[in-house]
Amino acid sequence: MIKFDGVSKIYPKNIIALENVNLDIKQGEFISLVGRSGAGKSTLLRMITREESPSEGGVYIEDIDISRISSKDLPYLRRKIGVVFQDIKLITSRTAFENVAYAMEVGGSPVEEIEKDVSLILDLVGLAEKRDAFPSELSGGEKQRVAIARALAHRPVLFLADEPTGNLDQPNAMEIFSLLKKINEMGTTVILATHAKTLVDKIKKRVVVIERGQVVSDQEQGKYKL
Ligand SMILES: Nc1ncnc2c1ncn2[C@@H]1O[C@H](COP(=O)(O)OP(=O)(O)OP(=O)(O)O)[C@@H](O)[C@H]1O
Ligand SMILES: [Mg+2]
Numbered sequence: 001m002i003k004f005d006g007v008s009k010i011y012p013k014n015i016i017a018l019e020n021v022n023l024d025i026k027q028g029e030f031i032s033l034v035g036r037s038g039a040g041k042s043t044l045l046r047m048i049t050r051e052e053s054p055s056e057g058g059v060y061i062e063d064i065d066i067s068r069i070s071s072k073d074l075p076y077l078r079r080k081i082g083v084v085f086q087d088i089k090l091i092t093s094r095t096a097f098e099n100v101a102y103a104m105e106v107g108g109s110p111v112e113e114i115e116k117d118v119s120l121i122l123d124l125v126g127l128a129e130k131r132d133a134f135p136s137e138l139s140g141g142e143k144q145r146v147a148i149a150r151a152l153a154h155r156p157v158l159f160l161a162d163e164p165t166g167n168l169d170q171p172n173a174m175e176i177f178s179l180l181k182k183i184n185e186m187g188t189t190v191i192l193a194t195h196a197k198t199l200v201d202k203i204k205k206r207v208v209v210i211e212r213g214q215v216v217s218d219q220e221q222g223k224y225k226l
Contacts, residue, residue: 001027001158001189002048006057009043009213017043019213020057025191027157030184032200033193035210041193044210045160048191049081050074061158082151082159082188086166088143090135096122096146097131103153117153125149125179141172148179159183161192165199173199181205 004023010016017040025031033041046052047059050066058065061077069077090099097118104114122128125145135143144164151159161180165173177192177199184190194200200207209217 001025001029001062003060003063004044004047004057005060007047007054007059008056009040009047009052010055016213018047018054021210021213021215023208023215023218025189027189028184028187030181030190030203030205031192032203032205032207033191033210034195034197034200034207037195039210040213041210042162043213045083045162045191045193048158048160049078049083079154080157082148082154082156084144084147084151084159084161084164086163088147090143090146090150092135095132095134096127096138096142096149099135099146100149100153103150107154118149121149121152124152124182139172140168141175144168144172144176145179148176148183152183157188159188159190161190161194163194164192165194165196170199174202177203 002023002025004021007018007021008016009018021044033044035041043052047054048061050069053067058067060066066077091102094102100118100121101114104117119128122131125148127142127145127149130138130142138146159180165176168176173196180190180192181203206220208215
């Protein structure tokens with residue numbers, strides 16, 4: 001589904017963020033991307049959404065070299081991808097329900113469909129009871145779950161989570177990871193970038209370790225050393 005073929009990324013001032021990265025990610029996989037701060041995890045994720053382009057090599061999604069997608073067609077690529085970050089940006093004046101619904105309203109979905117889908121998604125992330133709560137009334141973990149729900153609203157085939165648990169304690173982080181696993185089990189390919197190595201071990205899925213822009217290990221089931 002996603003292929004990195006000899007991808008290097010050199011930022012201005014000769015900062016080498018990625019160096020000859022080769023990765024093959026199959027549809028339906030769950031991948032954890034681990035590595036120290038500055039290792040290149042976010043850069044790698046930003047290549048998939050084409051927020052950054054490779055200095056060398058190519059990134060392919062479903063066999064399409066994404067550097068060839070015209071800016072007109074870029075929204076089609078991005079619509080296939082759900083993204084969550086460490087810093088959650090919910091609309092403070094809207095409830096949990098409205099934050100999730102907003103993404104669908106922008107997409108022009110009919111009201112009845114929005115009502116039905118948003119209820120289902122809030123149920124999925126375990127927030128059915130908090131649907132009318134405003135962000136200020138939610139805990140960090142709950143806010144992150146609203147952000148995940150919002151990213152799921154347009155039914156992405158691929159879900160990217162960049163350090164989604166950075167501001168959460170261990171139990172809340174584990175809950176978010178379980179939710180990502182559940183999303184994966186429903187058929188969505190998930191790529192999770194994180195420092196939370198001990199939690200990644202518990203997921204028991206494929207782990208790709210990045211050090212200074214290079215993939216130094218790529219193994220199933222958390223059998224790796226850092
Ligand atoms: N827009 C940018 N311009 C210049 N250098 C950048 C830019 N973004 C990242 N870098 C540099 O590229 C390297 C990789 O950064 P990246 O953000 O991908 O790391 P990361 O693994 O996500 O780190 P963290 O765990 O702290 O989020 C770092 O040296 C960083 O300083
Ligand atoms: Mg990062």
